[in-house]
Amino acid sequence: MRAMTADPPERAAGPSTGSPRATTSEAPPSPALPPGFDPSRPRGGLGLDPRPGIAGLTPAALEAWVRERGEPSYRARQILDAVWRSFARQPDELTTLPKPLRAALGEAFRLDTIAESEVRVADAGRTEKVLHRLCDGAVVESVVMHYPAGPGHRERHTVCISSQAGCAVGCPFCATGELGFTRDLEAAEILDQVRDAARRLAERGRRVTNVVFMGMGEPLLNLDAVLAAVEALNDPRRFGLGARHITVSTSGVVPGIRRLTELGVQFTLAVSLHAARDPLRDVLVPLNRRWPVAEVVAAARDHARATGRRVSYEVTLIAGVNDTPTDAAALAELLAGELAHVNLIPMNPVAHTPWTASPPEAVERFAAILRRAGIPVTIRSNRGVEIGAACGQLAAERAGAPPPPAVQRRRERLLRASAAALRRARLADGARAGSAGPAVAAASERG
Numbered sequence: 001m002r003a004m005t006a007d008p009p010e011r012a013a014g015p016s017t018g019s020p021r022a023t024t025s026e027a028p029p030s031p032a033l034p035p036g037f038d039p040s041r042p043r044g045g046l047g048l049d050p051r052p053g054i055a056g057l058t059p060a061a062l063e064a065w066v067r068e069r070g071e072p073s074y075r076a077r078q079i080l081d082a083v084w085r086s087f088a089r090q091p092d093e094l095t096t097l098p099k100p101l102r103a104a105l106g107e108a109f110r111l112d113t114i115a116e117s118e119v120r121v122a123d124a125g126r127t128e129k130v131l132h133r134l135c136d137g138a139v140v141e142s143v144v145m146h147y148p149a150g151p152g153h154r155e156r157h158t159v160c161i162s163s164q165a166g167c168a169v170g171c172p173f174c175a176t177g178e179l180g181f182t183r184d185l186e187a188a189e190i191l192d193q194v195r196d197a198a199r200r201l202a203e204r205g206r207r208v209t210n211v212v213f214m215g216m217g218e219p220l221l222n223l224d225a226v227l228a229a230v231e232a233l234n235d236p237r238r239f240g241l242g243a244r245h246i247t248v249s250t251s252g253v254v255p256g257i258r259r260l261t262e263l264g265v266q267f268t269l270a271v272s273l274h275a276a277r278d279p280l281r282d283v284l285v286p287l288n289r290r291w292p293v294a295e296v297v298a299a300a301r302d303h304a305r306a307t308g309r310r311v312s313y314e315v316t317l318i319a320g321v322n323d324t325p326t327d328a329a330a331l332a333e334l335l336a337g338e339l340a341h342v343n344l345i346p347m348n349p350v351a352h353t354p355w356t357a358s359p360p361e362a363v364e365r366f367a368a369i370l371r372r373a374g375i376p377v378t379i380r381s382n383r384g385v386e387i388g389a390a391c392g393q394l395a396a397e398r399a400g401a402p403p404p405p406a407v408q409r410r411r412e413r414l415l416r417a418s419a420a421a422l423r424r425a426r427l428a429d430g431a432r433a434g435s436a437g438p439a440v441a442a443a444s445e446r447g
């Protein structure tokens with residue numbers, strides 16, 4: 001997960017109702033398990049709750065529910081306001097409703113699908129990393145990043161949210177990938193992370209200005225729930241956030257990208273590319289074996305053309321693995337002529353990988369090659385490293401590190417796989433040396 005820079009909108013938000021079960025603490029110098037989260041507690045320890053989360057309901061569904069009870073339709077508006085302007089967590093907070101209706105609402109729906117939230121503050125208050133326990137005991141993370149106003153832009157408050165508990169894609173540099181997949185989140189569970197952030201911000205007179213799906217999970221593998229969540233975030237009757245201030249990030253689920261294109265939704269699509277050449281991307285993003293990089297970029301290009309919206313390509317730079325001038329040149333060639341923007345971020349250290357972040361000079365050299373090829377680039381700082389800015393790190397700590405021999409074996413396997421991938425990529429480069437575009441060859445030499 002990383003910082004985003006899209007311009008913020010201002011949106012209306014109502015008064016805060018407080019966050020009774022959330023606790024906030026200053027981050028300890030070295031991350032430890034948050035108090036109150038017992039790693040030995042079995043999943044499902046809080047029991048499964050069959051009531052749907054209210055944040056996942058459309059205004060039409062709420063109106064129908066209100067009508068069925070013989071109540072006037074303005075009651076639906078009052079409920080929507082309580083959910084989306086006051087960010088209510090309990091039926092008692094809906095003081096505009098008669099008590100019997102409040103009780104019926106509480107029986108039919110969960111006002112909040114998050115059972116418990118633990119907040120860790122870092123970066124002198126500029127970053128908040130939040131561990132949420134859901135009603136069945138599954139744990140997900142969100143991050144709130146605060147940016148002060150600067151020349152030409154207002155202050156921003158970006159929330160990075162999770163779409164799944166864990167992730168099945170298994171990128172070896174990612175803490176969530178290491179956890180494996182637990183389950184998809186419901187739309188309400190996705191939205192309640194935003195409401196949690198909005199509630200805490202409202203206590204300080206602030207609003208959520210941007211939402212990024214860059215937390216745990218692969219959003220396009222839980223597409224229906226993610227689309228329902230995006231619709232609620234964008235809906236003026238609900239959260240009312242401009243689509244341009246919502247970013248959905250994918251590791252390259254081609255059918256998902258194509259479906260988004262057909263729907264014509266206007267949010268920003270971010271593609272986690274990490275490598276332009278298949279042998280290396282097969283190692284870094286295992287999904288690449290199913291949808292190779294050329295197919296991913298072709299789908300993203302079609303999306304950019306159909307929506308007129310620039311696609312963000314994310315590249316996590318790993319020292320000596322994907323940060324060489326040859327990698328930069330291959331990326332420049334792949335993205336030539338695309339409506340694209342590249343974000344470079346040095347890898348956040350993750351316990352189970354043998355790799356380290358690219359040094360600043362390698363990042364600069366990589367960026368320079370892309371810029372010379374006419375591709376806009378932003379270098380991101382890995383903010384909040386001390387609290388695990390890559391989503392999944394808190395949950396990974398909580399799950400407990402694998403035993404050292406297993407970590408060691410995995411590290412050795414990854415080193416072998418990345419070295420073999422680089423060898424294969426070099427062989428392929430050699431084979432096509434004669435046919436490589438002059439711009440790419442020149443860029444490599446200059447790098």
Ligand code: SAH
Nearest residue numbers: 001174214217218249250251272347348390
């Ligand atoms: N599954 C989606 C969205 C969640 S991951 C995806 O992969 O796009 C969000 C971003 O965090 C991705 O770009 C991912 O590559 C990046 N990321 C994961 N682990 C990281 C790490 N250790 N350092 C830097 N970025 C990381």
Ligand code: SF4
Nearest residue numbers: 167169171174177251
């Ligand atoms: Fe899943 Fe994204 Fe992490 Fe890859 S980077 S394992 S797709 S969350």
